[in-house]
Amino acid sequence: xLEIIPADSVGLVSPITLHIDxxxxxxxxxxxxxxxxxxxxxxxxxxxxxxxxxxxxxxSGDHHAAGYHHADDKKSGWWxxxxxxxxxxxxxxxxxxxxxxxGGCKGSSGPTSINPETGKNYGPDFPxxxxxxxxxxxxxxxxxxxxxxxxxxxxxxxxxxxxMQWAISLPDRLRHALIIAAAPKLSAQNIAFNEVARxxxxxxxxxxxxxxxxxxTLPRQGLGLARMLGHITYLxxxxxxxxxxxxxxxxINYGYDVEFQIESYLQYQSSSFVxxxxxxxxxxxxxxxxxFDPAKAFNDDLAATMANVQARSLVISFTSDWRFSPARSHxxxxxxxxxxxxxxxxxxxxxxxHDAFLMPIPRYMDIVQTYMQxxxxxxxx
Amino acid sequence: xxxxxxxxxxxxxxxxxxRVLDLGCDxxxxxxxxxxxxxxxxGLEIDNSKFADCIKAGVNVIQADLDQGLPQFADQSxxxxxxxxxxxxxxxxxxxxxxIVRVGKQAIIGFPNFGHWQCxxxxxFGGHMPISKTLPNVWFDTPNIHLCTIQDxxxxxxxxxxxxxxxxxxxxxHKDTLATKLLPNLFGQTALYQLNKSL
Numbered sequence: 168x169l170e171i172i173p174a175d176s177v178g179l180v181s182p183i184t185l186h187i188d189x190x191x192x193x194x195x196x197x198x199x200x201x202x203x204x205x206x207x208x209x210x211x212x213x214x215x216x217x218x219x220x221x222x223x224x225x226x227s228g229d230h231h232a233a234g235y236h237h238a239d240d241k242k243s244g245w246w247x248x249x250x251x252x253x254x255x256x257x258x259x260x261x262x263x264x265x266x267x268x269x270g271g272c273k274g275s276s277g278p279t280s281i282n283p284e285t286g287k288n289y290g291p292d293f294p295x296x297x298x299x300x301x302x303x304x305x306x307x308x309x310x311x312x313x314x315x316x317x318x319x320x321x322x323x324x325x326x327x328x329x330x331m332q333w334a335i336s337l338p339d340r341l342r343h344a345l346i347i348a349a350a351p352k353l354s355a356q357n358i359a360f361n362e363v364a365r366x367x368x369x370x371x372x373x374x375x376x377x378x379x380x381x382x383x384t385l386p387r388q389g390l391g392l393a394r395m396l397g398h399i400t401y402l403x404x405x406x407x408x409x410x411x412x413x414x415x416x417x418x419i420n421y422g423y424d425v426e427f428q429i430e431s432y433l434q435y436q437s438s439s440f441v442x443x444x445x446x447x448x449x450x451x452x453x454x455x456x457x458x459f460d461p462a463k464a465f466n467d468d469l470a471a472t473m474a475n476v477q478a479r480s481l482v483i484s485f486t487s488d489w490r491f492s493p494a495r496s497h498x499x500x501x502x503x504x505x506x507x508x509x510x511x512x513x514x515x516x517x518x519x520x521h522d523a524f525l526m527p528i529p530r531y532m533d534i535v536q537t538y539m540q541x542x543x544x545x546x547x548x
Numbered sequence: 549x550x551x552x553x554x555x556x557x558x559x560x561x562x563x564x565x566x567r568v569l570d571l572g573c574d575x576x577x578x579x580x581x582x583x584x585x586x587x588x589x590x591g592l593e594i595d596n597s598k599f600a601d602c603i604k605a606g607v608n609v610i611q612a613d614l615d616q617g618l619p620q621f622a623d624q625s626x627x628x629x630x631x632x633x634x635x636x637x638x639x640x641x642x643x644x645x646x647x648i649v650r651v652g653k654q655a656i657i658g659f660p661n662f663g664h665w666q667c668x669x670x671x672x673f674g675g676h677m678p679i680s681k682t683l684p685n686v687w688f689d690t691p692n693i694h695l696c697t698i699q700d701x702x703x704x705x706x707x708x709x710x711x712x713x714x715x716x717x718x719x720x721x722h723k724d725t726l727a728t729k730l731l732p733n734l735f736g737q738t739a740l741y742q743l744n745k746s747l
Binding site for chain 1: 590596600602606608612620622
């Protein structure tokens, strides 16, 4: 089976779980006495531990960013197009670390894991974690791996908020921040979309205030709806039009069943999502997005927030991204410029909407690859 | 690799260690060259097709539309702002000129001189829009929408109370000759100015 794995793939990978017994104080005021972080690594850490790259995932991502878990896996990791030998984030040069964030549902402590105090699932009782909390926990992982300073912290969307937060909170622990398809904070419209998603989940009769596991059920309808809405906002009108147009499955029946291909696609996306993603995690991730606002502690002055940043930054936006439009990236870039930081900013012509950050768009990948190559060249071996 | 002559003149006018903004930085050639002299700053460019070159050259490049001015930069935040061979492609050159002297303590501006005798000849006797080495585009397909002569440029500087510190006028081979010295507006193809505005 192995010969089907492409040569530029990291190949078969296995996740590792790190159990941490040092308590973690969270922004919400609660303390996680102990927790698990599940992560994967690709490539090799060099002698000086200077070639480590942290990949931060977005809302529904996880630690499985590249390669395959099994030889017969149909799908590779979520950013396999960018991570691998010879790819933009070249695993021949970098030691790439990707973890599932706290509050996730893929192996790191979160609503689906067992609360050691009760012996039952945390469910909705898992504390709400913030982007800053994630960065603290990621730093614990870095310490464990012997990485004092990341060559780069890389993320798109909610992942980009983590790279930004790293540069702000722990300025001497990274040399570069790649901030892709980001915003310095959510707009009212962004929060509104999240609230519709949360309402969909919470109003599902099977939600049971988040204790659905105890009722041996899942709020499939609500989570599915939330995913459908999310999906629409990640794509552009044009991308959807090109992919589906007004195509019909079997003609028009003058009824309320699924008729258009786009309906069928959304139904498929939502039904597959509800089987692999936890509703409480979805609620938590949307809250982490809503709360992200690093400038709040600096009188809403983003430039002052960035004043201590030491990392050099590559900021990238996509023309058709209306969830986090290029104008939102300009806010980040302008804050970095006004404090004289090293920053490069590119606006990529793309019709795929917010999801473009996951696509192997040639000019986008070319810029990331060239930038990463520069980083590789300056890493002491 | 040696720099193009006009870029060399610009480079010579920039002091070591200066903080500069290069408007329309293309593939970052000038900024890369200036890095050897500890000159730092940013390049602005609307077209990202050569960003990989800039990144390779270790140049900070920002995708930006100069027609929007320079709102992202504070007053007098750069030692030198450079605008080379781009003024004629700007929608509101007078506004950009204001922005340049606002943001930079000094400005260096280079542009193709439309007062060159070949332009005048082609228009006067050929009766058509001039096409030359420095202005190779046909009138209906050109980025150059605001061409000016040396005389025009010096007038706008005077009107805006912008002082001309230095001027270099060269021919198509980027050399200055007796002709370009005596009658720059007639024989100069490229004009370069070092400007400042006492605030």
